[in-house]
Amino acid sequence: MSYILVTGGAGYIGSHTVVELVNNGYNVVVVDNLVNSSYDVIVRIEVLTRKQIPFFKIDLNDHDALDQVFKLYPIQAVLHFAALKAVGESTKFPLNYYSNNVGGAISLLKVMEENNVKNIVFSSSATVYGDATRFENMIPIPEHCPTGPTNPYGETKITIENIIRDVYANDKSWKCAILRYFNPIGAHPSGLIGEDPLGIPNNLLPFLAQVAIGRREKLSVFGSDYNSKDGTPIRDYIHVIDLAKGHIAALNYLFNHKDNGLCREWNLGTGNGSTVFEVFNAFCEAVGKKLPFEVVGRRDGDVLNLTANPKRANTELKWKAQLSINDACKDLWNWTTKNPFGFQINNYSWTKFDSESLTNYDRLNTVRTFNGKFEVSISNHGATIVAAKLNGIKLNLGFDNLKGYLREDNPFFGATIGRVANRISKGDLLINGTHYQVGLNELHRTSLHGGTYGYNKRTFLGPIVKTNEKEKETTMEFVLIDLDGTEGYPGDVETKVIYTVRDTGVGGELGIEYEAKLLEESGRDSTAVSLTNHSYWNIGNQPSIEGTHIKLVSNKHLESNPLDSTPTGKIVTSTDLDSQNSAKLGPDGPVFDYCFVTKQQDKLDTRNDELRVVATATHPKTRIAFTTLTTEPAFQFYTGDGVDVAGVFTKRSGFCLEASRYIYNPKWFIPLNKGEVYGSYTIYRFENF
């Protein structure tokens, strides 16, 4: 197993190329100093590609840190994107540009040489040509056009090109592809990744997008007196997806070039020039309205025409841009509407949750409501609710770090439970007439909460964090790909857990949406899914749940087989609730561990059902009211009498309200078939009364 190292993999072009690399079967390691990008990009790439991407926050000038990455992963080739890239800024802070771009490249090349990694694809730029109109017959620009950058940014690019050529000249075993980009535009069609410039965008389309979404007043067109059909300058705009694919083509070219090294430049452009007005009109069409603009004076250093001659790449790399400016505008607008402020989410933050890991796969993701009263922290490990707080009061049981959750005596604190929640007698799962033996983890008698390696033990991808100011809510979407055969369950299942942290004015609430489907590529036609969350709540701000008043919507629950706690198939009436379906929890009783049912189980996806209050709990000491609402037909109410986390938590430290399906029993069971969707929605609401 070998890896492609992508520097600047969290940047605009880098991120799109990482997606293409993964789609083409390459393993990728990303390093990025994140000065101009966000780790959220990596998270989104992981969700998009359903793959974990090893990531290291490293500045390329840090030789030793970079070397460490080469020691950890067998690197086969480097795609070197990392660079500062704003032309205007480069004239103001040239030394930052030289230090970051040239210094970084030198350091990278040294580490590569020291580790005997000699394949590199370098992100150069059409800027190296400078004003190609200074020559006769150099539009469209071929690779042999003499270079002559007119700003420090372009100088850094040509300098790095020269360094790479000198490295190759000395050691002909290097394989170096120098890719000169023209004007990349557009975004990933998924709307998950795209360009996210900090500050005022320098480029036409990102600026236009901000005008369209209402962040900028109007577009300034720098000169309409050029010698083009409409007076505005001509550029070669290339969809970032096409550009990303150009890197795959270049990389494959290097790998297929087996006999000796090479060092060669390729233009990546479409070969077709478009004027500013043409692009402006295409984007207005994508948005569906005419956007405001103003023609102002020419900008220093702008020239009439910078169109690529891409023939060398077309023929040698067998690569050609496929997408149109209209495609790019559509994708950009999709990205912009879905992420009006790019990756920036103010009320979201994360820290590493697995402090012993070199990677960031397991993080603790925290979102606070807009009113600042309610805060929830979710770990990637088990998509677990690690902490929920109302006005600073902790509402649930949990540990501070991953180690706690790995304890043998951890009673599923806060975890997502799946693939099938609760117990399956003898692990005998019957789906559409076929018996499956699923993992037994209770004295080889029952399968509990998905078995030994249930969802509570898995590392979820994500979260994709989005915020909706109008609804005063922020969502964190986690994804798990649960492969066929794991713990005996059939079929590849994609499970999404979408947490919504919502401001309710007087308090806050946490919505949990589950969605699961059998993946197309899965070899199975049906499977079983039943999901819930196993949080232990304690609203008394004290060690015990004692004093909590509880009121349930129903006093009917499934009858348990006393041998293994699985349902007998009968529904019985609780004897521990009063006539109002209420109870006051004492130090030792009443003891609840029953699956209460509120309605018939008749749907695979309950999300369109009424969202009903199924339980309320209050505590006189803290005056916190805790309401559980769900679309689900049942909920397990458990007073935590079996909790025994040595030295930390004892019995009745917290209670569970696990909105869910009926506990598995063939008579109630609804399978998940190919093409169907499993879904549910539950809210835990916390307010002071």
Added chain:
Amino acid sequence: MSYILVTGGAGYIGSHTVVELVNNGYNVVVVDNLVNSSYDVIVRIEVLTRKQIPFFKIDLNDHDALDQVFKLYPIQAVLHFAALKAVGESTKFPLNYYSNNVGGAISLLKVMEENNVKNIVFSSSATVYGDATRFENMIPIPEHCPTGPTNPYGETKITIENIIRDVYANDKSWKCAILRYFNPIGAHPSGLIGEDPLGIPNNLLPFLAQVAIGRREKLSVFGSDYNSKDGTPIRDYIHVIDLAKGHIAALNYLFNHKDNGLCREWNLGTGNGSTVFEVFNAFCEAVGKKLPFEVVGRRDGDVLNLTANPKRANTELKWKAQLSINDACKDLWNWTTKNPFGFQINNYSWTKFDSESLTNYDRLNTVRTFNGKFEVSISNHGATIVAAKLNGIKLNLGFDNLKGYLREDNPFFGATIGRVANRISKGDLLINGTHYQVGLNELHRTSLHGGTYGYNKRTFLGPIVKTNEKEKETTMEFVLIDLDGTEGYPGDVETKVIYTVRDTGVGGELGIEYEAKLLEESGRDSTAVSLTNHSYWNIGNQPSIEGTHIKLVSNKHLESNPLDSTPTGKIVTSTDLDSQNSAKLGPDGPVFDYCFVTKQQDKLDTRNDELRVVATATHPKTRIAFTTLTTEPAFQFYTGDGVDVAGVFTKRSGFCLEASRYIYNPKWFIPLNKGEVYGSYTIYRFENF
């Protein structure tokens, strides 16, 4: 007080420029990573200029260390020499060149910018022009000749030029002089500094010098079929002193250019081309013999003619090369014969002696004899003999570090004693009829050993270390400039202390030569000088001198005034010596503290006198024989009965044999007059019997 920071100040051109800077009244700080140079260069510059030069061993890529220097010294301008400079090597290790040269320059410029230092003189190279013969009419090469280097070394130089131009373009308050050197040759006429290439020299004259001195067999002439008068290529050779002066001219130009910034390139060349054979012949003439050579094939990348057009520097900088190729050859040969192996002395090493100082002014300099038996360590502080060892046995009293020597109770251990050794009654010094009051430091009654701030407390410059394989000796020359008025003594006196560590076959010896003169610029006609060394010897490898047999050449000593231990003017006979002038030293006696006289005091410079054995000491336990030889007319023999260094040394831990003049008394005193030289020579020899 402001400073010029010189990067690469220990290198060939840098070191010569530092000398010129100091000669022109500038204060200099040097940083150098010493990868291709030696700290000895700095020591020699200090001796040459009689100034301490703050030096920091820093790699320019170490931003924080460099920043620290800017915080410590108010830097006015930077002369940036530091670079790797071998064209051939640069094609083999291009990344080292980019990292060191380009990376280093970027880091330096960033630190300058951060510290608001915006004056720079940059060492560029004629190499940036590449092959100027590719154009019509570009020989001699003017500054407007298009650049186009043909190797990574030249690429690094043009890249740094571009970076500097970009920095200036953004901030017009910078003043940047870009100096393009042609072919520097020659050495400082003092023979103290010169070019010292490691490995095989790349350049014509250093190679030739090594042929002349016998380190290389013959010169290879790369092609004699060029279109020149003798068929060899033409270059513009410039004496390194002229080149150094060009930097002073450029610096002054920057400082005089007051109204705004500037960034400009200047060629530093003579304007006259010389062929390889012309230079070869000039050097043969300097050496006085025909040197062997062989014509071989042309070298890749060599071109016919690289001669400067230096008119811009001539007119704008008002600088013009003055010295000829013959001057350069003479100076190079002088440097080569005086330093056949450059700065490389294998049996010499140094460590910092003042561990708390940021500078290296006070070092501990250690030389070992060729036979490895005898080793001496001298500190710059007091040019003090800190340690002498025979076969690992310590022979003297001393401390491990500077702190010990600064103790109040340090009885002048190992120190150089001056300006006048021993006691002057009432500090009343009579020189040619004039009374001088010199520093009283013994209960305001006598001046002892030069006063409170005697030579033992001064930091000496040097050592200049040279080795003579034939004589099996290595010399360390220290210099002190003792200014008029210090401790009341009249006149600026230059004092040299030259230690020679010599292999005697069965053991080793330490020669001490003293030389002093009144400096020309001194306002005085005469002064007093009397120098000695105050080592305490102990050859018994035990805490006390007990058991040492001592035999003196004379039993006559000066009579002491019991009131203040100054001489009465009478010479008396010792009562503590036997008929052989011998004594065996016991735990408490005999007690000696007398100035024994061996001959009349009749000369200011005794160095041409007979070198006589004046004392021998042996110890039966170690079987070490210690012989003192001197040209001096007297010696103080002291059994150390006053030693009391709390917790470290007690009385009779060591004895002194201070070869010297008679203790000061007007009737014996010989003044040092202008134009005269004070001198003496003493040897301490240690051998096993």
